[in-house]
Each structure stands twice: as C-alpha cells, then as structure tokens.
Amino acid sequence: MRDDLIDEVTALVREVAQTIVLPRWRNLSGAEIHQKSPGDLVTIADQESERALAAGLTALLPGSQVVGEEAVAADPGVLGRVGDAGAVWIVDPVDGTNNFAAGKTPFAVMVALLRDGETAAGWILDVVADRMTVAEAGSGAFIDGLRVKTRTDDPGAAGLTGSLSRTYFPDGLRERIEARIGAVGAVTGGRHCAGYEYPAIVSDEQQFATFWRILPWDHVPGSLIVQEAGGTVRHLDGSAYRPTDADLGLLVAANEDIWRSVHTALYA
Template identity: 75%
Template sequence: MRDDLIDQVADLIREVARTIVMPRWRRLDDGEIHQKSPGDLVTIADQESERALTAGLRRLLPGSVVVGEEAVAADASVLDRLGADGPVWLVDPVDGTNNFASGEGPFAVMVALVRAGEPAAGWILDAPGDRMIVAEQSSGAFIDGVRLKTRADDPGAAALTGSISRTYFPADLRADLDANAHRFGRVTAGHHCAGYEYPSVATDEQQFAVFWRILPWDHTPGSLIVREAGGAVLHLDGSAYRPGDADRGLLVAANHEIWHTVRGTLLPP
C-alpha cells in the first residue's frame, strides 16, 4: 500500500467528522432525520458525510470504487461493486446513527479498503472522542499511533465480558443465546455501534462480541482491526469471515481460545 495513504485517509475521516458530523450532533431538526426501514434511521449527517468521504477517497486512490451504506440503501445494486477487480472502499458515514440521532453515543465514522475481496486496511474514528483506530493487513493495528494487542489468555467463561447483538438472530439461536448468556461474567446487549464493539474487544474492555446481521461496512473495518491486534473474527460455524459474507453470524473474540470458549458456552453441541 502507498506509504502515505493510511495517514491521508485518517486525515480525511477526521476532517469529515469535524466539519460535517459533529456540528450536527444534538442539533438535528426533525426534518433532518428519516426512517429507512422500521427502527433504522438516516440523518442529513450520514448523507453528507458519505458524499464527502466518497469524493475524497476517490481522489486519494484514482480508479477505486466506493460502496457506501447510504448509496446501497438508495440502490441495492451498488453492493455489487464489492466484487470489482480493482480497489474498493467501504464507507459507513455514521455508524450508530440511532445513537447519533438521539443525541447520545457511541457513534463512529468507518472506512475499509478491500482488494481482491479481502480487507487491506480499516479505519474507525470514535467521533465524539476523536480517537482513531487503524489497521493495515499484516502490519498491525493502532489506536492513535499506539500498537494494539489483544489479551493472550483465556480466563474461562465466568470471567469473560461481552456483548450479544441478538435482534436479528433466528428464533432458535436466540433461545440458545438467552439460555446460556448467564454463564459469562457479564453480557450486555451491545451499544448499537459496531465501531464501538470491535475496538472494545481489541482494547480488552470486553473479550467478545456476537452479531447476526453482518453488513460489510459495519464489520470489515473492525474485523481487520481485531485480527491485526491478535484476535479472532469467525462465523459461528468457525469459517473465516470475508467482506462479502452476509450470513452465518459472527463471533469476535480477543483470541482463538476465547473464541472457542464463547462458542462452546453459547451454542453447545
């Protein structure tokens, strides 16, 4: 990857957050918030952030294409660009929109670069905290320039903290999750923001996170960050996650031993 590209993308994301996203936090009018589907909001900040990021990323990498959350919402065929031969940007202009729209946090701005179907780099900006988490394939993960390393031990289920975003799970799997979640030290319902959940695994704030719906802009940046920090990001059946995947759920863990502990505890054979 071009030596300066990581920093240039980080600068672009920070500029968009500073000039477009944060000025509208807690200042949105009712007419600037819309419902894409029941419970799924979009705001003027999402739309303007995506336009600015799309234009800037194309300038930084001529010949690349962009797959943005709001562009796909307007035209589902945009998602087909993820299979393009050249470099593809994935953009989540405001991750955690419902939090953002309610004047709460967390929320993030996220970008990933995909080459040949695999994540090459990922960026997550904790917008309220101005905290940048970056990863490059085979080069590690960093938070504001400091290398991230996930924990290396597995203290056992009773000592683990994690989140389970259970909303989209099929009923039978949700029943298993509900029946077994008490076996962990602490389980939350998550923060409705993948841009929070992934870094929290990488920094040991929690040791695992479980998802069912895995839209590529939500999970590609964080999955690379956690893997480059030493963690495991695998489907519930143990298969590898790739940006084009859309089912089989996803279990994110601080290391492979914890992944197996969580999988076996939540969904025993």
C-alpha cells in the first residue's frame, strides 16, 4: 500500500465528519430524515457524507470502485462489487444512523479498502469523540496513532462483558440464547452502532460482540481492526469471516480463548 494512503484517508474521513456529519447532528429537520425500511433510517447527512467520501476516495486511488450503504440501497446490484478484482472501497457514511437521527451517540464514519476481495485497511471514526481507530493488514491496529492490542487472558464466560444484537436473530436461536445468557457475566443489547462495538473490544470496554445481519459496511472495517489487534472474528459455525459473506452471524472476541468461552456458553 502507498505509504501515505492511511494518513490521507484518515484526513478525508475526519474532514467529512467535521464538515458534513457533525453539523447535522441535533440539527435535522423532519424532511431530512427518511425511512428506507421499517426501523432503518437514512438522513441527508448519510447521503452527503457518502457522496463526499466516494469522490475523495476514488481521487486517492483512480480506477477504484466504491460500495456504499446508500448506493446499495438505491441499487442492490452495487453490493456485488465487494468481491471484484482491484481496489474497492467499502463506505458506511454514518454508522448508527438511528442514534444520529435521534440526537444520541454513538455514531461513526467507517471506511475499508479491499484489494482483490481481501481487506487491506480499515478506518472507524467516533465522530463526537473524534477518536480514530485504524488498521492495515499485517501492520497492526491503532487508536489515535497509538498501537493497541486486545487482552490475552480469558476469565471464563462468567467474567466477561459483551453485547448481543438480538434484533435480526431467528426466533428459535434467539430463544435458545436468551435461555443461556445467564452463563455470561454481563450482556447488553449493544449500542446500535458497529463502529462503537469493534473498537470497544480492542480497548477492553467489552470482550465480545455478536451479530446476525452482517452487511459489509458494518463489519469489514471493524473485523480487520479487531484481528490486527489480536482478536478473533468468526461465524457462529466457526468458519472464517470474509467480506463477501452475508448470511451467517458473527461472534467477535478479544482473543481465541474468549471466543470459545462465549461460543460454548451461548451457541454450542
């Protein structure tokens, strides 16, 4: 990867967040918020942020393609570009839109770069905190320029804190998990923002997160960040996660032992 590309994308994401996203927070009219599907909102900030990011990212890498959440909402066929050869940018212009539209936190701007279908780099900016988490494949993960590592011990399921995003789980699986959830120390429903959950595992605010719906803009950036920090990201059946995957839940954990502890407690 070009030596200055990480810094250039970091600067672009921060600029878009500060000039487009943040000024709209707690400053949206009703006409600037729409429902794409029941419970799934989009705002003018999502749309303007994606346009600015797409223009900036393709200028940094001429010939690259962009797969953005709002572009896919307008044309589902765009999603098929994720596995294309060459450079493909994955863009979540405002992750946690429902929080953003309600004037709450957390919400984030997320970008990932794929090369020939493999994740090469990922960026997550917590917009209000102005906290940037970045990873490059093979080079580690960093929060605001400082290298970070996930914890290496496993206190056992009863000593763990994590999040379980139940919304999209099939009924039978949801019921089975909820019957077993007492085996884990503390489980929240999540913060409705993958851009919060992944860095929270790296910084040990929580030790795991589990998801069912795995759209690439929600999970490609964070999965690389967690793995580069020493964590584990796998499907519930134990198979490796790939950017093109869409139909199996994910369990993300601070390390392999914690992944197994949570999987045994909730899913095995």
